[in-house]
């Protein structure tokens with residue numbers, strides 16, 4: 641059974657909608673177990689026991705949300721060498737950009753040595769049905785790949 645951890649922060653609900661769509665996509669894979677956690681509640685154990693990780697953040701001041709950074713700050717040292725090539729995807733809600741948050745998350749993912757397994761979903765402005773569909777696919781892809789052990 642593949643366990644997918646989805647860690648996100650959301651202030652006004654946009655990233656949260658995306659996170660729920662990622663979770664729905666992951667749950668659509670038979671046998672996948674999904675753990676959806678707000679970044680402030682997500683623990684090192686959640687990370688270590690997950691087979692795949694999806695991180696969602698709004699872009700704030702051209703960077704990831706502080707709560708998502710806090711999750712990385714809290715887990716980095718203890719997770720080092722234990723999460724090598726753990727499958728990873730990212731989704732971002734931005735007002736009009738998203739590149740700063742993406743770059744920052746990608747740099748941190750490199751530090752953990754996660755393996756990015758699918759292109760990021762970046763929403764600019766309103767969360768559309770198309771974005772939610774992309775998030776569904778993102779969740780289905782990481783869960784399906786983990787379930788089939790292809791990463």
Ligand SMILES: Cc1cc2nc3c(=O)[nH]c(=O)nc-3n(C[C@H](O)[C@H](O)[C@H](O)COP(=O)(O)O)c2cc1C
Nearest residue numbers: 650651652653654655698700701702734735736737
């Ligand atoms: C403090 C703050 C800073 C922001 N900075 C950016 C930014 O640098 N670039 C951008 O495109 N949007 C920026 N936004 C807009 C948010 O990224 C956008 O509203 C996003 O959808 C919020 O997601 P949430 O509802 O999950 O919190 C900012 C919003 C806030 C509150």
